[in-house]
Amino acid sequence: MGRAGILVSLTALLIGCGAGTGGPPDATTSSDAASNGPAPAAAPSPAHLPTTPPPTSTTTETVQPTLEAATTMTPTPFVVTSPAFADGGPIPAEYTCRGQDVSPQLDWSGVPVGTAALVLFVDDPDGRDWVHWSVLDLPPTSVGVTRAVPADADPPQQGRNDFGKVGYGGPCPPSGSHHYRFTVSALAAPLGLPGHPDGRAVRAALATTTVLATVTLVGTFRH
Numbered sequence: 001m002g003r004a005g006i007l008v009s010l011t012a013l014l015i016g017c018g019a020g021t022g023g024p025p026d027a028t029t030s031s032d033a034a035s036n037g038p039a040p041a042a043a044p045s046p047a048h049l050p051t052t053p054p055p056t057s058t059t060t061e062t063v064q065p066t067l068e069a070a071t072t073m074t075p076t077p078f079v080v081t082s083p084a085f086a087d088g089g090p091i092p093a094e095y096t097c098r099g100q101d102v103s104p105q106l107d108w109s110g111v112p113v114g115t116a117a118l119v120l121f122v123d124d125p126d127g128r129d130w131v132h133w134s135v136l137d138l139p140p141t142s143v144g145v146t147r148a149v150p151a152d153a154d155p156p157q158q159g160r161n162d163f164g165k166v167g168y169g170g171p172c173p174p175s176g177s178h179h180y181r182f183t184v185s186a187l188a189a190p191l192g193l194p195g196h197p198d199g200r201a202v203r204a205a206l207a208t209t210t211v212l213a214t215v216t217l218v219g220t221f222r223h
Contacts, residue, residue: 076110080184080215083107084147091180091219097172098223102148103133108184112212115140117190121202124171126178131199133168134159137190160198171221182217 084104085091093099111118118140122133135145136157151158151167163169171180188210193201 075112078108078110078112078184078186078213078215080106080108080182080217082182082217082219085219087217087219089219091171091221096170096221099170100148101168101170103145103168103170105144105147106182106184106217107144108215109143111140112186114188115186115212117187118142119185119187119191119202119206120145121183121185121199121206122168122180123183123199124173124178124180126176127173131159131162131202132170132180133161134197134199134202136193136197136202140186158196159193159202160196162199166196171219173221173223175223177220177222180219180221182219183214184216185214186212188212 081087082104084095091104095102095104106120108118117136118138120133120135120138122131124130124132135149136159138145138156145156149156149158149168151165153167158167160166161169171178185206191202191205191209193205197205
């Protein structure tokens, strides 16, 4: 080989070595990316985000039973009883003209809300509604009357019975068996009658006032 051929071969060799030292473009890009640190992590998809259930309200659970309890509550019934005799039963002789002729004990409960006064009225429907006793304008907080209320008691205010006397006059039928009604009326306002009114006046006053409720205990007596 002559001198000119040797120079050509060396030149080609040098050109090939220079190209090899530059490296491929992709290698340079990868190196630069590595020098800048790891790529940031991708944001989680909304489908993988943890979910927190909404707070459960207990308002309905605590209020509803209370409302149900209130709607199921019933008022105490208005009743009148006596330890002396049962409703529909015979009245013992001591409370009649054949005995001591004293008034029996009466007890009541469940007086309606709004009651301003109570009136006790005793009559005999089998004896032309004969009036045996009236007790007027008792306070709504009263729970009954005691046994043997005297005619001159003050209080309570007592009316005049159909025997012409103030206070109680017991059963005294001329014959046969009679029924005696012990009726307690709850009034929106007191009757306000003066003195010792008779049965007719008490009945008239009851007919023109507001009666909230009435209860009746019935006893029987045969002369």
